[in-house]
Amino acid sequence: MSAKAVNGDILQAIGGIPSETKDTVVEAIGVDKYFGAHQVLKDVSLTVKRGEVVVIVGPSGSGKTTFIRCINHLEKIQKGRILVNGHLIGYRERNGRLYEDAERNIARQRREIGMVFQRFNLFPHLTALGNIVEAPIQVRGIARAEAVETGKALLARVGLADKANSYPAQLSGGQQQRVAIARALAMRPSLMLFDEATSALDPEMIGEVLEVMKELAREGMTMIAVTHEMGFAREVADRVVMMDEGRIIEDTDPTRFFTAPASDRSKAFLARILR
């Protein structure tokens, strides 16, 4: 891995922070979520301002992944509401009750929200560039030439200019995840969700992906990241949110979280994860 993971200003490739981005990007209010009889989210509320980087930590099974999957409606919620850029996500309100929205509207809302998955989920039948231009062309209706230009610029800025025509199977895990980040950015999202984006990577590849995430954070992208990378949290997070058993038990700045956590469960968690 000789190529640098970041070459310059990444967001410049998509024209900076999208103009639709509101001052309050995410507003989750009293979210309850059940898998069958098991309640995985209990009255979760979280507000994320424009440009904020929020890292969600917590033991496995604490609901952190489920929560960010609710933010782009990959999971339904049973109570509460989630707004992104002021739009109610996944539901429509009628007479004070929430009804699941039409598929077309949900798809439209998801354009504003980029998501990066633990297992990359690149499209194996498309090249790296093909992965990036697919949604801009098919969903946003952008002309192919323009999408390709943006796609190449994004690839260059995540250090993969020479991999445009490679298929996912020909790329390392770290390279695949950088393509996945570029793919999400190509839709010009207001918000980026990272669901354990480095957890499936070999240790030597974690750095290159974190480097891209850190650069995005520095450039002012609004981000929510579920991660076990405490270094990332310490370095770039504006807030650390600790979840346990479906609840947010602490929401504070990283310095405070790492030096003087308020709850015993946070202390126990930190003691385990920091060895």
Add this chain to the structure above:
Amino acid sequence: MNFDWASFWHYLFQPTSVYLHGLWLTLSLSVVSQSLGTLIGVAAALGTQSRFRAVRALVGFYTWLFRGTPLLVQIVFVYTALAAGGIFRFEDIDLGFVVIPGNIQAAIVALSLNEGAYMTEIIRAGILAVDHGQTEAAKSLGMTYFKLMRRIVLPQAIRIIVPPLGNEFNAMLKNTTLVSVIGVPELLLATQMITSATFRVFELYTVVALYYLTLTTLWGFVQAWLERRYGEPSRSVAQNPGLVAGLRKLLTRGEPVR
């Protein structure tokens, strides 16, 4: 043994127009019915994934009915029984340049519906074999269900679908013989018509068997090329050889074209 080699060679290499018309019907019925059956299969396979119980039940009933009854019964039912029952009669359709007889329409309907039922299961298995993460990634990029099916899931499912699809078409080539019972003069009925005039039964059935064998063998090459083309997801279509180049490589037993 009573085998007239002269008749055999004659009918093998100088087929009459009746025979050639039969060959044309066999091929065109197979291609048209397989194509329609595949389209039905795609639609019905998507139906099996529907969130509406009624749609799933309808598809379940369809596959149950057409996989649970003999194709020969279906053919006679569609053409003869429906007409006899006064429900529906296939009339000849004049397209101006060509007339499509009612029995050929009925043959296409019966073969396509039967094939669709099998293709439903094959395509459903292909769709289910695609990792769910692909659907989630496509959704998170703002794709609607039909778009993500068409652009992301089905192209990957093809890899799973192509081998059994090849077997289906092989079977289809041979199953077209069944429409001879409703008077469609495809290869088998053409052979029967010639034998009733010449009584060269042994020779002509040997010839017709060889014709089918040739058709299925040629299809085997096409199938191998298809599997090669769609076999590996990481390989681009552009990097693959065309049909002719692929066949040449296959015939010369060369290394698979990369």
